[in-house]
Amino acid sequence: MTTVEEVAPDVFLAAGTDVNVVILRDGDALTLIDGGYPGDVGAVEGAIRSLGRAPEDMQGMLLTHAHIDHMGAIAAFHERYGIPVFTDPTEVAHARRDYLEQATGKDFIPMLHKYGVLPWLLRIARVGATRSLSVGDAQAFASSGPLDLPGAPVPVATHGHTSGHSAYHLPQHGVVITGDALVTAHPLSKVRGPQLLPKVFDHGKQDTVSALDHLAVLDAETVVPGHGPAVFMPIAVAVEQARERSR
Ligand SMILES: [Zn+2]
Structure with a gap:
């Protein structure tokens, strides 16, 4: 049974x-x-069906960035149902796999003795972490303001974790979906609460820190990260905590 949390009205x-x-x-x-x-396609479909909807009800799919742990069901539903996939203009080539900006197995070998690494690697290997995946016809956002998609998400360029990473702001609900620009937990981190990912995951560490500036100015009190639970605090406070912890 997939658990689905309604973190704001019509935001799950x-x-x-x-x-x-x-x-x-x-x-x-x-x-x-x-x-x-x-390997999460079934779980994502279960979440959709628990809302009384089907994957075909999606008018579009958005990537915060083209890492494999964010692309699974998107690639599958795109292939099955032809649902369009949108991402930041800079991230499109990454989604197409013209290049790869992601840590791979060899990056983790020197880390195997570190907190959480081995069980995490075994867990994600079972859900296809080592597979190669791409969305060949991912498209750039049509506009820079609210997108013409259900929920009217507003892309927020947060380049750094990958070169074209994007967060999404829902101003009508005071929600920001931060992707991997800011997370609240990760199996490789002992810390709970707003933070950056361990640096092995970031393509550009300095840019990842700078990208926080683009989040901090948003009007949002519900922070929905790519990893870890949603937190209910002003995004500026969450950013400050993440900055502190990255020092
Ligand atoms: Zn990522």
């Missing part, structure tokens, strides 16, 4: 394997933001 947080997906609802229509690992 569901869990894949150590990673989050978000579903926005507008009447019968849905937007999916991120899609877990390839």
Whole structure:
């Protein structure tokens, strides 16, 4: 049974394997933001069906960024149902796998003795972490303001974790979906609460820190991260905590 938390009206947080997906609802229509690992497709579909909807009800799918733990169900539903996939203009080539900005197995070998690494690697291997995945016809957002999709998410460029990472702001609900620009927990971190990911995951550490500036100015008191639970605090406070912990 997939647990789905309604973190704000018509904004749902569901869990894949150590990673989050978000579903926005507008009447019968849905937007999916991120899609877990390839092995999380069933869980994401279960979350959609628990809302009395089907994957075909999605009018579009959004990637915060093109890491495999965020692309699983998105690639699958795109293939099965032809639902369009949108991301930041800079991230499109990454989603197409013209290049890869993600840590791979060899990056973790020197870390195997560290907190949480081995059980996490075994867990994610079972859900397809080592598979190669791409969305060949991912598209750039049509506009920079609210997107013409259920929930009207507003992209917020937060380049750093990947070169074209995007958060999504829902101004009408005071919600920000931060993806991996800011998380609240991770199996490789002993800390709970707003933080950056362990640096092995970030393509550009300095840019990841700078990108926090773009989050801090948003009007939002519900923070929905790519990893860890939603937290209910002003995003500026969450950013400050993440900054402190990254020092
Ligand atoms: Zn990532």
